[in-house]
Amino acid sequence: MKPSSQDRRSEYITGLRELADWLEQHPDVAVPSDERMLLPLLTNTAVEEFAATHGLTIETDSDGNMAVDLRFGCITYHVYGYVDFAEHRKKGEEKQARAWADSNDMVIQPREVASTPSHADRVVAYRNPWRPGVLLCREHGEGWAGMEPLTSDDLPDGGTCTHGDPADPSDVCGRDVLIDAPQTGGAR
Incomplete structure (x- = not known):
């Protein structure tokens, strides 16, 4: 328990x-050689509340992190927080890693990451949410307000652009939206 x-x-x-x-x-x-007792509250807001409750004056460092100290003889009860604890940890870990690398004659370099296309780069067609039968290729669908962008993942069976006059099949684009090559004939 x-x-x-x-x-x-x-x-x-x-x-x-x-x-x-x-x-x-x-x-x-x-x-003990360290005469401080540490109480991490993690956030500046928590330090402000602690200080207000106990009538203490807050000290702020150059990074904006806050702390208060209560003294009992030679012992200090040190209460502290951070503007952004996650960022503070990230900086501390980077500093420690760089110090280790320096002490081992190494250099830290950014990892090369293969760029992945953004969602916008992967759009192959657009669907009209109010008219489910309307599917437009990139050429005919880009820029129209309210059109839903689709990727090949959204169209497992593919599809063809329906832009044009449905009454005249020769005036319908008909482009296979999963194939990027332009088609001849039809509405352009």
Whole structure:
């Protein structure tokens, strides 16, 4: 069973008191070299709320990250947050990776990624959502408001452009929308 946050808090406070008593009883043992206790709240908003609740003054670093310190003798309870925690982690991890690479005589370079066509580059036809039988090739469908762009994935059985006069088959485009080659005859 996982202890509740109140149980965890009580255990932590008891542990601090026991540590203080033990250090006092063993003067030959060195105290920790870092006299800060860290409380990451991750966001600046959480730090602002903490500071307002406890009447503390916020310090802001050059990156806009916020922190407050409570001092108990030589011990500091350091509460901190970030403008953007994910970006902060990303920068920290990059810095660490570059330092490792430098120490191993290596250089980090961007990965070459094969470019993938955007959805717009993959459009083969347009469908009129109000007239399901109307299918237009790129030439006849581009630029018309309200037309739904389609890729070959949307047309597993293909299709032909219906642009033109349906009463006159010689005046209908008839282009196979999955084949990019222009056709002769028909509406252009």
